[in-house]
Amino acid sequence: MSISFETIEQTLSLWMRQACAAVFPGADLAALPLNVVATTDASFGDYQCNAAMSVAKLLKMKPRDVAQAIVDRAGCPVGVERIEIAGPGFLNFHLSADWLARRLEAVQTDARLGVPAAGQGKTVILDYSSPNVAKPMHIGHIRSTVIGNALDRLHRFLGWRVLADNHLGDWGTQFGLLMLGFRTFADPTAYEASPIEELERVYVASYNRSKEDENWKNAARAELVKLQQGDAENRELWRSFIEHSLREFERIYQRLNVKFDLVRGESFYNDKLPGVIVMLQENGLAEESDGALIIKLEAEKLTPCIVRKSDGGYNYATTDIATVLNRAEEFKPDAVIYVTDERQQLHFKQFFTVCRKLGVTTRLEHIWFGLMRLPEGTFSTREGNVIKLDRLLDEAESRALALVQQSSPDMPPAQQREVARCVGLGAVKYADLSQNPQSLVTFTWDKALALDGNSAPYLQYAYARIASVQDKYRERFPVGDPLAQPIQLADPLERALAVKLLRFPDIVLRAAANFRPNQLADYLFDLAQTYSTFYQNVPFLKAEAGVRESRVRLCDITAKTLRCGLNLLGIETPDRI
RNA sequence: GCUCCCGUAGCUCAACUGGACAGAGCAUGGGAUUUCUAAUCCCAAGGUCGCAGGUUCGAGUCCUGCCGGGAGCGCCA
Known part of the structure; x- marks a missing residue:
């Protein structure tokens, strides 16, 4: 209901x-x-x-x-x-305590826990994750993916029609280097065994050679032109790179429990780019400059936006404009949200400004987050110092498994592994979601995989303890029915918990409106702390009848709120931990 | 040189967008378990919110300048 x-x-x-x-x-x-x-x-x-x-x-x-x-x-x-x-x-x-109690009773039987469907009838397109084809997903991709996915879940829960679009980097100059490199350096056996790893190796080798070999650079450019002109062989190679990459990405998305409604890479808009140029010219926005076509944005105090290179090729900005125009026409969204790292702020300012000049009225938002770096500095595929996402997730699960084995030695091994999976993944996601997206992040294993303090496992533990309380209640009072008893808020700890529980709807609304999942994470941690204090200091199963049922109800609402909230962050809640 | 972020406890981060004596976690010291999962709870200690001005009844939050760190600035995405 x-x-x-x-x-x-x-x-x-x-x-x-x-x-x-x-x-x-x-x-x-x-x-x-x-x-x-x-x-x-x-x-x-x-x-x-x-x-x-x-x-x-x-x-x-x-x-x-x-x-x-x-x-x-x-x-x-x-x-x-x-x-x-x-x-x-x-x-x-x-x-009033009585009013709080009645309100909680209503929330307990509400499927939405009192959260209004504020987005009913509205559509939002969420553009996030968007990795580059032929490169492995590494720890730098986790922020866009996890934050974007949390925004997806929040909006969906609020009743929005959400279209999550994975705008893959499947077009651009890197393909020239990649193709030439592939033909020259690729090891068929390695490619068969692990396509992305081999493509990455090939790309780095080709890139390095291009830095010292002008001929190599030109040859790469020629390969790119052939691809762009529709050369059958290059086209086929390109298609196979995408296919292999998608399979790899899909595996990781499944692991992270991330789903997209659309997977439209940049190449999807290729045939729409000339039309965009015509449109810009007809609106008198574009002008020639050093052979390139640019849009001046002096009035907005922005540097010019290049929409066509002097060699006739198109840019990122052109593709993004085509993408917005297409999205506006096809889906009529109320908002389009982009989740990318901080380096693209200028690009989005320029590109949004151009969209306005073209008469696009759709709300456009760039949600940027701080670039992830290593203690020794930034990392890049080219430098070869990346930490693969798989390795991070593996490490998270194995650390969690050690903990589960230690504290639940009697649990069947298969269940231990399942709990470790939920806990490890939860820890990784929570580490990113619990802080302001815009803060600068330096990656360390211990921080990313924290299992104590303000972490997902703390919240999951609180949830599992409630599940256990509920089991024990059913065991000891098989004919008891908590819902038949009113909620009472006599103890200050009960009242504090009640007040906190009833804040949930406002928090969800705010976290979504501000595009700040960490505000929800903060709240959930606070709630779990309030609950833990309650749990530690107030007896429920030993309380007298009536009070006992009331407290079990409070436990139940807390469990529902934690589960719902964590689910909005993409974090699972096992019943045993 | 210009633009945008960031600077809060020893460390990692919050602070509901201008509100009350700036809050958590980790680490440190002390305490709690014959009783609902101790992956827990309680207590203590820890701060000139980078610095200096300004606006305001009120500033970590807004404005100006400076210091320190990061990112970006026409044919990469």
């Missing part, structure tokens, strides 16, 4: 706006921030509002007088026991 809820912040904020309008008729409050938000500290109540300060400024009154007027004349919204005025004019809302 699914009930349509307004979130608590939405309800209280709306009430506040109406209250201010009623108490101060005639004042133009439309532009003022009157939002009610969760408090940072329980001593300030459950929710707080700073409206009095902004209203006071507008009306040239004292903030405390404004706050007092609101409290005196507007009363309290439903569910709020009292509103206190604190400090310079903060309004602190204290929710």
